Amino acid sequence: MAVATRQGPFAFDALSVTAHVTEKSSGSFILGHLDENNRFIPRFVGRSEADVRGELLFQLRLGKKCNAFTFRYASSPHQAFEQQCMDFHECGGCASLDNARHPSRPSHTKWECPICGLAFL
Numbered sequence: 159m160a161v162a163t164r165q166g167p168f169a170f171d172a173l174s175v176t177a178h179v180t181e182k183s184s185g186s187f188i189l190g191h192l193d194e195n196n197r198f199i200p201r202f203v204g205r206s207e208a209d210v211r212g213e214l215l216f217q218l219r220l221g222k223k224c225n226a227f228t229f230r231y232a233s234s235p236h237q238a239f240e241q242q243c244m245d246f247h248e249c250g251g252c253a254s255l256d257n258a259r260h261p262s263r264p265s266h267t268k269w270e271c272p273i274c275g276l277a278f279l
């Protein structure tokens with residue numbers, strides 16, 4: 159499955175999310191921090207099946223302590239899931255991220271992680 163281009167990092171606030179995530183679409187995202195050298199340090203990976211912008215705004219309202227984000231649109235919920243899995247492993251998994259668990263697939267699917275091959279419920 160094709161992987162979309164990652165966009166960002168951008169400032170993680172409502173104005174910036176609204177300005178940069180302009181399509182209502184499936185997608186995946188990474189929340190994190192910019193360090194003193196403007197290097198993006200990932201803290202949390204997520205996705206949305208239908209509205210990645212709405213999910214980012216929701217994460218803002220939850221008060222996630224991050225000041226930057228990157229995102230990728232996806233052509234389908236399945237692609238969003240696979241991108242989130244790739245982000246999860248690329249960012250070091252639970253050891254490096256605030257994610258308590260590996261990304262989970264929707265219960266009505268048999269999707270598997272493209273990296274570790276495991277099917278998490």
Ligand SMILES: [Zn+2]
Binds near residue numbers: 260276
């Ligand atoms: Zn995996």
